[in-house]
Amino acid sequence: MTVNGPGSAGGQWAPASTVEIRELECFLVLADELHFGRTGERLYVSQSRVSQLIRSLEQRIGARLVDRTSRRVRLTRLGEDFLQALRPAYAALRDTVDNARAAASGLNGPLRIGFQGIVGYAFMDVIGEFEGRYPECAVRLTELPLSDPFGPLYRGEVDTAVVLLPVAEPTLVLGPVFSRQPQYLAVSRRHAFATRTALDAEDLATTPLLGVAAPAPDYWREAQAPTRTPSGTPVPQGPTIGTLQEGLSLVAANRGVMLLCHPTTEHHHRRDVAYVPVTGLPDSALGLIWRRDLHNARVRAFAEAVANALVHQQDSTEPIQQQASSVH
Incomplete structure (x- = not known):
């Protein structure tokens, strides 16, 4: 960032002072912290380096921006005015650089x-x-x-x-x-499991479980709707479904039961469906x-x-x- 001023030859404009971005960043952080040590910690530089950057900025401007005593740090009146003008300008400059970097790296478009x-x-x-x-x-x-x-x-x-x-x-x-989240069994309010407070994975062997339709891979469908309990007992197969809403509708009609993760049960409260926690199965993720x-x-x-x-x-x-x- 270059601040231009009138030159001495032929009325031409020439660079008079170059303000370093690091000086501006240091001033902005110091204005937030009002503490040279904490400012250095945030910028990963020494306290003496913070003092050097602030002095350099003040020399370029030609006046003090910060009053510092052994007990406190505060901005001068000029420092306050400079801060109010600098913040939006610095944010706009940073956004411009970020947008250019995003465009250059492919971070644009949907x-x-x-x-x-x-x-x-x-x-x-x-x-x-x-x-x-x-x-x-x-x-x-x-x-x-x-x-x-x-x-x-x-x-x-x-x-x-x-x-x-x-x-x-x-x-x-x-x-x-x-x-990872625990699994629940969605059952019709008319199902025998609806009054249970908890179920074991082996209980799946006693009721038709809704399956997932193709084209989902077999291994993935098995994970969402196992065909056997952990002990190896076959699980009765109910209808296959393509969407969550299809599954909940079939559960409500008592055509089968369905495994769901806990957060999904909290988002789908239905008067005709009960959700019962199941132990003995891997958590959902x-x-x-x-x-x-x-x-x-x-x-x-x-x-x-x-x-x-x-x-x-x-x-x-x-x-x-x-x-x-x-x-x-």
């Missing part, structure tokens, strides 16, 4: 995300933060059929997808995996996936955003598993 089940509020927050950081990369959401979790990716209809595990496709990459041959900058950036959200929300009351809850 990002098509497929999902199974429901997109909850917290997951939408992640999407909102992603769009805020990359305004030229608008997100488009597409619900995936339960019976075809990978097809839209293979056909190029979506760029990435949130799907139920397992994922054993050699041409797909499994990215961030969301927190979701993962973000994409095609190995189409791992572009938009997908990489979104996967990073999801991974960061997982880290930051480990202690949250609404884990990210509920942010894009799916059938299981």
Whole structure:
């Protein structure tokens, strides 16, 4: 950033002072912290380096911006005025650089995300933060059929997808995996299990279980609707379904029972369906996936955003598993 002033020869304009971006960043952080030590910690520099940067900026401007005593740090009147003018200008400059970097790296254009089940509020927050950081990369959401979790990716209809595990496709990459959730059995209010407070996985051998229709791979369909209990007892097979709503309708009609993850049960309250926890089965989990041959900058950036959200929300009351809850 160059500040121009009148030169001494022929009335020509010539560079009078060059303000370093690092000086401006240091001033902005110091204005927030009002403490040279904490400012240095945030910028990963020494306290003396902070003092040097502020002195250099003041010399370029020609007046003091900061008053510093042994007890406190405060901005001068000029420092306050300079801060008010600098903040929006610096934000605009940063956004301009970020947008140029995004365009250069391919982070512009739509990002098509497929999902199974429901997109909850917290997951939408992640999407909102992603769009805020990359305004030229608008997100488009597409619900995936339960019976075809990978097809839209293979056909190029979506760029990435949130799907139920397992994922054993050699041409797909499994990215961030969301927190695992216990499984519940959806049953009709007329079913004998409706009054139970808990079930064991072996109880599945006594009632028809709704299956998942093709073209979902056999291993994936088996994981969502096992044909045998953990002890090896066959599970009676009910009708196959293609969507969550088909399954819940058949459950309500007492045509079979259906396994769901806990967050999905919380989003689908029905008077004609009861949800009973099941022990003895692996927990349900979701993962973000994409095609190995189409791992572009938009997908990489979104996967990073999801991974960061997982880290930051480990202690949250609404884990990210509920942010894009799916059938299981």
